Amino acid sequence: MILKNTKIFSNQIEVCADDFAPATNKEKSNLVTLGENTSYWQDAWRRLKQNKIAMVSLVIIAIVFIFAIVGPLLSPYTYDQQVRGDENLFPCLKHPFGTDNLGRDLLVRTMIGSRISLLIGVGASVLVLVIGSIYGAISGLIGGKVDTVMMRIVEVIYSLPDMLVIILLRIVLNDPLQKAFDSGSFLGGLQILGPGIIAMFIVYGLLYWVGMARIVRGQVLQLKEMEFVNAARALGADNKRLIKKHLLPNCVGQLVVTTMLQIPSAIFTEAFLSFLGIGVSKPLASLGSLASEALNGISSYPYRLLFPAATISIIILAFNLFGDGLRDALDPRLK
Amino acid sequence: MAKYIVKRIFGAVITIFIAATITFLLMKFVPGSPFTSEKTNEIAEAALNEKYGLDKPVYVQYGKYLNQLIHGDLGVSYKIQKNVPVVDIIKQSFPVSAKIGGIAILFAVLFGVPIGCVAALKRGKVLDGIIRVVSTTGIAIPGFVLATGSMLLFSIELKWLPTYGLDKPSSYILPVFTLGFYPMCYIARIMRSSMLEALGQDYIRTARAKGMTQFITTFKHAMKNSLIPVITYFGPLVAYTLTGGFVVEKVFNINGLGRYFIKSIENRDYNIIMGTTVFLATLIILMNLVCDILYKVVDPRIKLDQ
Numbered sequence: 001m002i003l004k005n006t007k008i009f010s011n012q013i014e015v016c017a018d019d020f021a022p023a024t025n026k027e028k029s030n031l032v033t034l035g036e037n038t039s040y041w042q043d044a045w046r047r048l049k050q051n052k053i054a055m056v057s058l059v060i061i062a063i064v065f066i067f068a069i070v071g072p073l074l075s076p077y078t079y080d081q082q083v084r085g086d087e088n089l090f091p092c093l094k095h096p097f098g099t100d101n102l103g104r105d106l107l108v109r110t111m112i113g114s115r116i117s118l119l120i121g122v123g124a125s126v127l128v129l130v131i132g133s134i135y136g137a138i139s140g141l142i143g144g145k146v147d148t149v150m151m152r153i154v155e156v157i158y159s160l161p162d163m164l165v166i167i168l169l170r171i172v173l174n175d176p177l178q179k180a181f182d183s184g185s186f187l188g189g190l191q192i193l194g195p196g197i198i199a200m201f202i203v204y205g206l207l208y209w210v211g212m213a214r215i216v217r218g219q220v221l222q223l224k225e226m227e228f229v230n231a232a233r234a235l236g237a238d239n240k241r242l243i244k245k246h247l248l249p250n251c252v253g254q255l256v257v258t259t260m261l262q263i264p265s266a267i268f269t270e271a272f273l274s275f276l277g278i279g280v281s282k283p284l285a286s287l288g289s290l291a292s293e294a295l296n297g298i299s300s301y302p303y304r305l306l307f308p309a310a311t312i313s314i315i316i317l318a319f320n321l322f323g324d325g326l327r328d329a330l331d332p333r334l335k
Numbered sequence: 336m337a338k339y340i341v342k343r344i345f346g347a348v349i350t351i352f353i354a355a356t357i358t359f360l361l362m363k364f365v366p367g368s369p370f371t372s373e374k375t376n377e378i379a380e381a382a383l384n385e386k387y388g389l390d391k392p393v394y395v396q397y398g399k400y401l402n403q404l405i406h407g408d409l410g411v412s413y414k415i416q417k418n419v420p421v422v423d424i425i426k427q428s429f430p431v432s433a434k435i436g437g438i439a440i441l442f443a444v445l446f447g448v449p450i451g452c453v454a455a456l457k458r459g460k461v462l463d464g465i466i467r468v469v470s471t472t473g474i475a476i477p478g479f480v481l482a483t484g485s486m487l488l489f490s491i492e493l494k495w496l497p498t499y500g501l502d503k504p505s506s507y508i509l510p511v512f513t514l515g516f517y518p519m520c521y522i523a524r525i526m527r528s529s530m531l532e533a534l535g536q537d538y539i540r541t542a543r544a545k546g547m548t549q550f551i552t553t554f555k556h557a558m559k560n561s562l563i564p565v566i567t568y569f570g571p572l573v574a575y576t577l578t579g580g581f582v583v584e585k586v587f588n589i590n591g592l593g594r595y596f597i598k599s600i601e602n603r604d605y606n607i608i609m610g611t612t613v614f615l616a617t618l619i620i621l622m623n624l625v626c627d628i629l630y631k632v633v634d635p636r637i638k639l640d641q
Contacts, residue, residue, distance in 0.1 A: 156349075156350060156353055159346075159347075159350045159620060159623065160350065160353070160354055160357070160616065160620075161354075161574050161578075161615065161616050161619040161620070163574070163578040164578065164612050164615055164616055164619075165354075165357065167600070167612075168357075168358060168361050168362075168608070168612055169361065171600055171603075171608065172361045172362070172364050176364075264475070268477055271477050271479070272477065272478070272479070272582065275477075275479040275582060275585075276581060276582065276585065276597055276600070277597070277600070277601065278600060288477075288479065291479055291480065291483060292479070294483070295483060295585075295586065298483065298486070298487060298491065302487050302491070302492075305483050305484070305487060309479075309480040309483065309484060312477060312480060313472075313475055313476045313477070313480055316475040316476075316477070317471070317472060317475035317476075320471070320474065320475050321471065
């Protein structure tokens with residue numbers, strides 16, 4: 001059947017003059033790109049979109065952000081406002097989450113608590129990312145004795161029991177920070193946060209970056225020796241191009257994922273400390289301290305525990321699942 | 336091997352020393368002495384400072400502190416139980432915490448390992464799905480939520496279990512469950528993925544081809560190898576149960592070391608804070624050491640010199 005197709009096998013190829021005209025630019029581009037060019041992020045986003053759990057988590061995270069940031073603005077109450085005559089109310093229309101023994105609206109307090117959780121989570125992760133990647137990159141790039149010393153320091157911090165050191169640091173930092181705040185020597189922006197949150201950031205900044213530093217150093221060391229980096233160098237790529245086109249795209253995925261998974265872990269620690277009574281300073285509410293306050297009247301007012309506890313579990317779960325999804329999307333090698 | 340162990344022990348001793356030093360320095364950073372808040376006049380305060388050696392320069396205090404530490408002396412409580420040695424408080428309260436923590440670890444391993452195995456063997460089935468959902472959720476729930484939530488449900492609403500103390504055997508159920516649930520879920524997850532990896536190995540296929548039963552290949556060949564990652568988790572697991580115990584002891588009113596620790600934080604009893612921290616830190620560092628050595632003994636593929 002194919003043989004009958006004489007046109008293909010014939011010696012007499014039918015040509016016309018048009019066939020020899022120079023190709024237009026449009027034709028050229030059609031030949032060069034078969035499909036549309038997808039960047040690294042488009043590719044990752046496409047993979048992420050297919051992951052239903054991650055997308056649901058993303059929506060939940062967005063809702064939590066709205067709940068925490070916009071919510072308190074819409075509420076008729078403030079987190080420390082004590083409404084006379086509304087003490088110890090069960091959830092009702094006026095106070096959907098009920099009130100506590102001082103007549104404070106628990107809905108707005110839960111919103112503020114979520115805001116603190118998100119602030120701590122995101123702030124601490126950014127802090128960890130910045131300190132960890134600078135430290136790790138320096139250590140990995142310089143190498144030699146500097147690397148050995150820097151990594152020995154990381155090792156020591158890593159082998160210290162983090163939770164104990166955090167508790168210790170938190171106690172020690174409390175009084176000096178409180179004094180500094182009372183005297184008003186801090187800058188305006190930091191004044192709003194209160195000494196509790198600042199102390200928490202300092203603690204994260206001092207301790208939690210070691211994991212990130214190790215990852216970044218490992219990546220830098222590994223990528224430095226990779227064949228494609230050698231190949232790119234052999235083909236004449238300068239340092240700028242090497243970093244921009246080869247090194248960064250290869251480790252940015254892992255950086256984003258590690259930072260993302262740092263968020264729930266930071267929120268977790270904050271809630272733990274607040275529950276033990278050494279987290280944010282009063283009268284600011286955090287989800288951990290709300291649960292801790294609820295413990296006193298747990299048999300009479302179980303709803304006081306229910307809402308903050310459920311909120312923090314949902315926040316951590318959503319961030320965990322989204323982080324997992326992001327890891328699969330950004331770094332398919334890890335799967 | 337011996338060289339490696341000696342090296343690791345040396346490293347652990349240095350870490351313990353650093354932890355003790357950090358603890359001491361941090362406690363010295365705290366402004367004021369433990370007695371300033373009390374209603375004492377300056378003369379009495381100075382007398383108290385002199386009595387406890389707090390008027391000496393920091394390096395003298397540090398030397399004294401280290402010397403005491405080597406002899407197992409952690410000083411005396413300033414406030415909660417005046418003049419009672421911290422060592423005695425630890426001796427009295429730590430067994431309670433250790434008992435709950437120990438049972439919780441046992442619970443986590445005994446349930447986590449089989450659950451992870453089952454999930455791996457039933458990969459893709461409904462049971463696997465359920466286990467994955469439960470273990471993922473279990474990791475996301477903070478200890479205090481689980482502790483207070485389960486107390487609310489089982490002790491207050493259903494009245495099945497006691498809410499506080501450790502008087503009856505049934506009062507152990509909730510503390511152990513809430514403390515062991517997170518590690519159980521974590522172990523189940525590690526176990527599932529390492530078991531899946533092991534089941535896909537060539538030697539499993541060889542064993543099956545040679546006529547071994549499913550039972551033997553699963554339990555003798557695959558499980559033995561997939562337990563290694565669980566061993567590496569043992570160090571963090573001990574650290575988690577010790578600090579997680581603070582929350583559980585607070586919620587269930589158990590007079591363990593964690594309660595004392597929290598109480599000493601509330602009352603700023605620095606000697607207890609310092610002593611407990613050094614004690615727990617030493618314990619955790621030693622557990623990590625044991626776990627590291629064990630890991631290398633179990634898996635000879637891991638290079639010793641690294």
